[in-house]
Amino acid sequence: EKLDEKVIKEVESVQRKAITSFGRFNVIAFMPRLGKIVFRKKWKELYQIRHNQESVLIPLIRARQEQEKKNQKGESIVCYVDTLLRLQLPDGGRKLTEDEMVSLCSEFLNAGTDTTSTALQWIMANLVKHPHIQAKLVSEIEGVVKSGEEIKEEDLQKMPYLMAVVLEGLRRHPPAHFVLPHAVTEDITIDGYVIPKNATVNFMVAEMGWDPKVWKDPMEFKPERFLIGDVDGGEVFDVTGTREIKMMPFGAGRRICPGLGLALLHLEYFVANLIRDFEWTAGYGDEVDLSEKLEFTVVMKNPLRAHISPRIK
Numbered sequence: 001e002k003l004d005e006k007v008i009k010e011v012e013s014v015q016r017k018a019i020t021s022f023g024r025f026n027v028i029a030f031m032p033r034l035g036k037i038v039f040r041k042k043w044k045e046l047y048q049i050r051h052n053q054e055s056v057l058i059p060l061i062r063a064r065q066e067q068e069k070k071n072q073k074g075e076s077i078v079c080y081v082d083t084l085l086r087l088q089l090p091d092g093g094r095k096l097t098e099d100e101m102v103s104l105c106s107e108f109l110n111a112g113t114d115t116t117s118t119a120l121q122w123i124m125a126n127l128v129k130h131p132h133i134q135a136k137l138v139s140e141i142e143g144v145v146k147s148g149e150e151i152k153e154e155d156l157q158k159m160p161y162l163m164a165v166v167l168e169g170l171r172r173h174p175p176a177h178f179v180l181p182h183a184v185t186e187d188i189t190i191d192g193y194v195i196p197k198n199a200t201v202n203f204m205v206a207e208m209g210w211d212p213k214v215w216k217d218p219m220e221f222k223p224e225r226f227l228i229g230d231v232d233g234g235e236v237f238d239v240t241g242t243r244e245i246k247m248m249p250f251g252a253g254r255r256i257c258p259g260l261g262l263a264l265l266h267l268e269y270f271v272a273n274l275i276r277d278f279e280w281t282a283g284y285g286d287e288v289d290l291s292e293k294l295e296f297t298v299v300m301k302n303p304l305r306a307h308i309s310p311r312i313k
């Protein structure tokens with residue numbers, strides 16, 4: 001919040017470049033040494049992207065370090081970079097290098113923004129496509145918060161249909177169709193298949209949420225399936241998968257997304273406010289197209305174009 005708009009735009013620009021180029025560099029991981037010669041141009045481009053990130057992020061990290069030195073008594077707001085600066089690694093208590101901090105900041109920025117904004121766009125697209133769901137959601141919100149009043153965090157707890165819409169969005173359009181690559185620490189046999197030590201293991205996140213053996217009409221957008229007591233619904237849905245795994249948009253287990261709670265809160269908050277204050281309809285001649293495209297996350301191939309009009313005239 002304290003940064004100039006210009007700096008924020010620079011951060012956005014270097015991070016966006018890193019995200020949108022990400023798929024093109026996978027190939028160099030297969031032949032790291034030989035690839036330096038074969039894919040010389042690709043390596044050069046990759047270094048340039050990284051260099052641009054460093055020139056934008058390192059001054060911000062150093063500024064925070066200076067701030068910390070000056071302000072020994074401690075500021076009340078602790079930001080992510082402060083926690084990295086203070087961190088001492090378990091292996092011998094060494095501090096993180098600037099390089100490592102750039103990578104961690106980059107991961108945090110991408111993991112914490114692109115995922116949520118992608119999920120939000122998919123959810124809004126479905127609300128445009130299904131006006132009856134939008135109407136039902138507005139009526140739930142209006143039953144909890146008076147017209148013109150701010151929708152607060154505690155109000156969201158009283159909106160089960162809102163949560164159902166968010167969960168249905170994450171089931172039908174998980175921003176990540178795979179989790180981050182995992183590996184096993186020793187050879188292991190599951191269901192007769194040997195998984196060798198260090199082999200990359202991943203999960204078909206999207207397919208799990210679309211499995212017709214688990215979900216009725218899986219390709220339909222039906223938030224009701226997450227309502228307690230509904231014909232297709234059941235008990236309170238556990239998105240962390242501790243009891244059983246029917247979908248895992250945030251992964252599951254030890255490496256589950258650490259931003260899960262914040263992500264759900266952001267999604268509920270944005271959807272509630274955008275829908276309560278505006279009516280969202282398809283723009284003239286603009287059909288909502290749910291085709292997908294893989295960027296860093298799986299995004300709308302044809303981004304949502306909607307007509308919005310204030311509900312309160």
Ligand code: HEM
Pocket residue numbers: 107108111112113115116119174175176178179180181249250251252255256257258259260262263264
């Ligand atoms: C709808 C929004 C989000 C979705 C769908 C999502 C999904 C995921 C998934 C699938 C993973 C990989 C889990 C695994 O490897 O098993 C992950 C990891 C991660 N997420 Fe999220 N995420 C979201 C929002 C956020 C937010 C808001 C933050 C931070 C504020 C965040 C921070 C992270 C980080 C740091 C990791 C890496 C954790 C690790 O390396 O163990 N995510 N997320």
